[in-house]
Amino acid sequence: MSLPAFVQALDQSLPTLRASLRGPAAPGDLQALPPLLGTPLPPGVQDLYATVDGQDPQRPGVLFGLTWLSARQAAQEHATWMDLAADDTSLLSEPAGAIRAGTFHPAWLPLATDGSGNGLATDLAPGETGAAGQVITYGPDETTRRVVSPNVQAFFGWAAQAVTRGDLRLDGDVVTYRGQGSFLDALRTLPLPLP
Numbered sequence: 001m002s003l004p005a006f007v008q009a010l011d012q013s014l015p016t017l018r019a020s021l022r023g024p025a026a027p028g029d030l031q032a033l034p035p036l037l038g039t040p041l042p043p044g045v046q047d048l049y050a051t052v053d054g055q056d057p058q059r060p061g062v063l064f065g066l067t068w069l070s071a072r073q074a075a076q077e078h079a080t081w082m083d084l085a086a087d088d089t090s091l092l093s094e095p096a097g098a099i100r101a102g103t104f105h106p107a108w109l110p111l112a113t114d115g116s117g118n119g120l121a122t123d124l125a126p127g128e129t130g131a132a133g134q135v136i137t138y139g140p141d142e143t144t145r146r147v148v149s150p151n152v153q154a155f156f157g158w159a160a161q162a163v164t165r166g167d168l169r170l171d172g173d174v175v176t177y178r179g180q181g182s183f184l185d186a187l188r189t190l191p192l193p194l195p
Helices: 003-013 027-031 033-037 043-051 071-084 152-165 183-187
Strands: 092-094 108-113 119-123 134-138 144-149 168-171 174-177
Touching: 003 043, 003 152, 027 033, 027 043, 027 071, 033 071, 033 108, 043 152, 071 108, 108 134, 134 152, 144 152
Parallel strands: 092 144
Antiparallel strands: 108 119, 119 134, 134 144, 168 174
16 A cells, blocks of 8 residues: 555655644544445555544645545535535546546545545546546536546555655645645646556
């Protein structure tokens, strides 16, 4: 699993961000997720939250400016989005057919948010050409939903490399990725999915 590499990279390069990470999720918080999603958690997601339960939401977003949600916060974000969920064939998927056309899906587990309704989720019910467990973008500003990474392990492996390269910067309370204020905007310029 690449989460340890991400935590180690933060320890070495950005200890202030590392300090915002929480310990393991409470077992009850993890057990509450599968019924919400209508499917079991993939082992990688289970291992992720059994190791680090997101971050302190009062601190700068550790995932390139996005706040890494705890299991409980992910459940709350999921509930909010389920009230807004609707099929929407105007929404595009990149790559085509990898993500179901909709504002939100019951089997999407929010992973990180920008505080304005946009974020990253683990997609457990992909489109025809997608893969269960892929990390995707969602939100009102994300009219093209993108597959960011094939799974959370690959995402955190890529994130560890980005931190080590110095692509993630912290200036006061502002976190940037390669000088861009929005990681979701930066993703529009990157070749996806991330390796």
